[in-house]
Amino acid sequence: MATSFRGPKKKVTYYLLCFSVIGVLVAAADEYGRRFLTFEEAREIVSAFASSGAPIGELPDAGSWSHWIEACDRDIRERVNRGYEDSISNLILYGTTFTTRPRLESTNEAVTGEGVLTAAGRERVGDFAAALARNPKGERLRFAASFFSGRGITGAKVQPVLEANLTRFMAEQRQYQSTLETAGKASDPGQLLFTRSTLYQERGLSVDTSLFPNYALEDTLRAMLRKGALTAGGIRSVAIVGPGLDFADKRGGYDYYPLQTIQPFAMLEAVARLGLGAADQVEVTAFDLNPAVLSHIREAAEGARAGHVYTIQLPRDSQVAWNPEAVAYWKNFGAVIGHDVPPIAAPALFKGNLEARAITVKAEYVARLRAVDLDIVSQTSDQEPGKGFDLVxxxxxxxxxxLFHQALAKAAIARMMNPGGVLLVNHALPSQPASLLEYLGKRSVSYTAGAGYGDDVVVYRRRK
Ligand SMILES: C[S@@+](CC[C@H](N)C(=O)[O-])C[C@H]1O[C@@H](n2cnc3c(N)ncnc32)[C@H](O)[C@@H]1O
Structure with missing residues (x-):
């Protein structure tokens, strides 16, 4: 495993120590053990960032903490709606259930160099608006219709709003591309990694998800087991922070099947396949702040208890040069936690470009899945000693x-973990809180023959 980015150096100040007790007063856990992080818990981070000179903006102190942390939570939750707008923009670009026009696979097909929607972009927006007006049946279209009507955007108001959202979304996409290109040319090789790690810090909170990051995670767990960093049977409780929903992921963007979540099941399967825990005993908890994600998971669990099956569609773009290991993962996905079922037929337009599988997950695993509303940056969830998470x-x-908010999230996660538990993320994080989490290493996993598409899995261990 290679080395990681290290954040600003730790330096605890006398001033912060004096006032740390105030932070304890804001900690009041609810029935799920959820509560805001206290100033005391964030002290190491605030102190380190205060002395780092990192461009983080005004930092809270002990006196302002309780207002700051609650406002931080509100600001974060306010980004959810912009995330929905972005998912809807992706759906407009890639969706096939509301139009027969070609998908817009690149930025230039949707907007001109001046950032104005192209004719093709406007036509797809027009088709989408028309579909919303027709009282749509599809889950994603119904979601979009109720999202806009809930904000008073109906009738003739819908199309201009969709156009404005798509224009904003495409401008942001261009900005991300240019920021990454600039970082890639920097003389400091760490700059690109650092830029990637915080690239979306201003963006709406998107829900999109896909299968392949789970291959990188399983591959990393396998490597850790091989090296003795994990032991067979050592995992009883798994937390998925931000499981997401497959709405219209920008790489695939398929909308011909119902919304689905993948990661909670993929991680249960990884743990069971590797012998790290038994599938019928490991508890999986999904933490998220997005109401659509939470209600989807809760309804799936309730449905499973009432005898309904949970099916996951697994389309794979066969034009991508996947490497054999990634293809094998895709082919075997579900073998431990479910069984194959016939996939929903893809629209004719994908003929020859898409391979599809589908699985249903055993009802007992779906029924046991828990979904908890938590903002992982400002809140944590207290667990009884020894009953925390072994894998997050x-x-x-x-x-x-x-970086500052990432460090707070690391602190919040660390507090939910059992000593010795492991945290897997897929990009570099600041080193704080160094007192709680030890950096173990990084594993780069490619999904394609070239290095173009893959993930860097970064591993931390909760100190004992
Ligand atoms: C882009 S999706 C990623 C889904 C999945 N983990 C994956 O890798 O495919 C991000 C997820 O994190 C959730 N999320 C974002 N910020 C969060 C926060 N502060 N606390 C909890 N969940 C958050 C979003 O609602 C969404 O479900």
């Missing part, structure tokens, strides 16, 4: 925050 997974979530 947080991929494609902390990239939506700056």
């Amino acid at each position: 997974v947080a991929t494609n979530i902390l990239v939506y925050y700056d």
Whole structure:
């Protein structure tokens, strides 16, 4: 395993120590053990960032902490709606259930160099608006219709709002591409890694998810087991922070099947396949702040208790040069936790470009899945000693925050973990809180023959 980015150096100040007791007063856990982080718990981080000179903005202190942390939570939750707008924009670009026009696979197909929607972009928006007006049946379209009507956007108001959202979304996509290109040219090789790690810190909180990051996670767990960093049977409780929903992921963007979540099941399967825990005993808890994600998981669990099956569609773009290991993962996905069922037929337009499988997950595993509303940056969840999490997974979530907020999330996660438990993320994080989490290493996993598409899994261990 290679080395990681290290955040600003730790330096505890006398001033912060004096006032740390105030922070304890804001900690009041609810029936799920959820509560805001206290100033005392964040002290190491505040202190380190205060002395680092990192461009983080105004830092809270002991006196302002309780207002700051609650406002921080509100600000974060306010980003959820912009995430929905972004998912809807992706759906407009890639969806196939509301139009027969070609998908817009690149930024230039949707907007001109001046950032104005192209004719093709406007046509897809028009088709989408028309579909929303027709009282749509599809889950994603119904979601979009009720999202806009809930904000008073109906009738003729819908199309201009969709156009404005898509224009904003495409401008942001261009900005991300250019920021990454600039970072890639920097003389400091760490700059690109650092830029990637916080790239979406201002963006709406997207829910999108896909299968392959779970391959990188399973591969990393396998390597850790081989090296003796994990022991067989050592995992009883798994937390998925930000499981997401497959709405219209920008790589695949398929909308011809119902919304689904993948990661909680993929991690249960990884743990069971590797002998790290038994599938019928390991508890999986999903923490998220997005109401759509939480209600999807709760309804799936309730449905399973009432005898309904949970099916996961597994489309794979066969034009991508996947490497054999990634293909094998895709082919075997579900073998431990479920069984194959016929996939929903993909629209004709994908003929020859898409391979599809589908699985249903055993009802007992779906029924046991728990979903808890938690903002992992400002809140934590107290666990009884020894009943915390042995494995926590947080991929494609902390990239939506700056370094200071990432460090708070690390502190919040660490407090939920059992001593010796492992945290897997997929990009570099600041080193704080060094007192709670020890960096174990990084594993780069490619999904394609070239290095173009893959994940860097970064591993931390809760200190004992
Ligand atoms: C882009 S999705 C990633 C899904 C999945 N982990 C994956 O890698 O495919 C990000 C997820 O994190 C959730 N999320 C974002 N910020 C969060 C926060 N502060 N606390 C809890 N969940 C958060 C989003 O609602 C969403 O479910």
